Amino acid sequence: MRKEVWIPRLLIAVSVLFIGVMLVLPLVVVLAEAFSSGLNAFLRAVTDPYTLKALRLTLTATVAAVLINTLFGLTAAWAVTRFSFRGKGILSTLIDIPFAVSPVIAGLVFILIFGRISPLHPFLDAHDIKVVFAEPGIILATVFVTFPFVARELIPTLEARGTDEEQAAALMGAGFVTIFRRVTFPHIRWALLYSVILCAARAMGEFGAVSVVSGHLRGKTNTLPLHVEILYSEYQFTAAFAVSAILAGAAVLILTARNIVEYLAHKEDDFNVR
Numbered sequence: 001m002r003k004e005v006w007i008p009r010l011l012i013a014v015s016v017l018f019i020g021v022m023l024v025l026p027l028v029v030v031l032a033e034a035f036s037s038g039l040n041a042f043l044r045a046v047t048d049p050y051t052l053k054a055l056r057l058t059l060t061a062t063v064a065a066v067l068i069n070t071l072f073g074l075t076a077a078w079a080v081t082r083f084s085f086r087g088k089g090i091l092s093t094l095i096d097i098p099f100a101v102s103p104v105i106a107g108l109v110f111i112l113i114f115g116r117i118s119p120l121h122p123f124l125d126a127h128d129i130k131v132v133f134a135e136p137g138i139i140l141a142t143v144f145v146t147f148p149f150v151a152r153e154l155i156p157t158l159e160a161r162g163t164d165e166e167q168a169a170a171l172m173g174a175g176f177v178t179i180f181r182r183v184t185f186p187h188i189r190w191a192l193l194y195s196v197i198l199c200a201a202r203a204m205g206e207f208g209a210v211s212v213v214s215g216h217l218r219g220k221t222n223t224l225p226l227h228v229e230i231l232y233s234e235y236q237f238t239a240a241f242a243v244s245a246i247l248a249g250a251a252v253l254i255l256t257a258r259n260i261v262e263y264l265a266h267k268e269d270d271f272n273v274r
Contacts (some may be wrong), residue, residue, distance in 0.1 A: 027248055030241055030244050030245055030248050031245055031248070033237065033238065033241035034238070034242040034245040036238060036241075037238045041238050041239075041242070042238075042242045042245075044239075045238065045239035045242035045243060046242055046243065046245075046246060048239070049219070050218055050219050050222070051224075051243055051246075053219045053220075053222070054222045054224045054226070054243075055224055055246065057135065057138060057221070057222070057223050058204055058224045058225075060135065060139070061135075061138050061139050061142040061203060061206075061210075061223065062142070062200055062203040062204050064139045064142070064143065065142040065143045065146045065147075065199065065200075066196055066199050066200050066203065068147070069143060069149065069150050069151075069199050070150055070199075072147055072150070072151065073147070073149070073150025073151040073153075073154055073192075073195065074150070074154065074192075076091070076151040077150075077151050077154035077155045077158055078158070079091070080092055080151075080155055081155055081158040081159050082158070082163060082166075092155075095147075095148050095152065096148055096152070097148075098144055098145050098146070098148050102208065103141075103145050103206065103207070103209035103210075104208040104209065104211075104212055106141060106144050106145060106208075106212075107141055107208065107209040107210070107211065107213045108212055110131070110132060110140055110141060110144075110212070111212060111213060114131035114137065115132050132213045132215070133213070133214065133215035133221060134220075134221060137213035137214070137221075138210055138213065138223065141209035141210050141213050142203050142209070142210060144209060145202065145203075145206055145208075145209050146199045146202045146203050146206070149195050149199040149202060150192070150195040150196065150199055152195075153191050153194060153195035154188055154191055154192060154195065157187070157188050157191040158184075161184075161187050161188075166179050166183050169182070169183050190261060190264065190265035190268070193261050194258065194261050194262070197254055197257050197258050197261065198258070200254060201251065201254045204250055204251075204254075205225060205247065205251075206223070206225070207225040207226070207229075210223055210225070210226065211226055211229075216230065224243060224246060225247070227243055228240050228243050228244050228247070231243060
């Protein structure tokens, strides 16, 4: 009996200790260092023009990635779970490629495709189209590393729901848009919102692929994570931690939003069961 009582307590204690050391402590250190030189120094760092430009680019890339990946995720999940076709297994496997490929390699691939050594370079140069070392490259890299999130969250949800309700609606004469809006979407809305939150969190913190395609042009192609790296490399520690605090604050907000979504989803499931 004593063994059964102490094992759960030991596991809980180890989990709490690990989370405290690996997650809570670094967050406390970041906030402490960010305000170590006073509030004025913190405000100067976060309102610096380069910081604001990096924040704008980060938000632009995040919004673009979320919108593109939401559309792709819905399309891919619907295709995989509602239709049978040749290459279905290949498509499902390809969705997971960003989970297996290093973001740095993804960035190098975009350099090869759109850089100066690419066969596309003469066309891009002739039409003054800049991809790498410009905002489009940042967006492409962000989209690549985040596009599995929505699809991988929706596919199990759609598979679990089955197709009976949709087929019944189709037999009654409902069109595709009506079926999706009235039958499918109500069942996947929480999973979709949850996946969008995860996608946004991953996009805001992306470093590897963006670092390769950005060129580190301050004020032009630097996102917040890249801006933190530059500040730290220049021994501007207070400014680096102050900018890091912005990302940490965004992470807390995203975590809070995720927990709210989970709570609402569970609450709705419990209501439906009753």
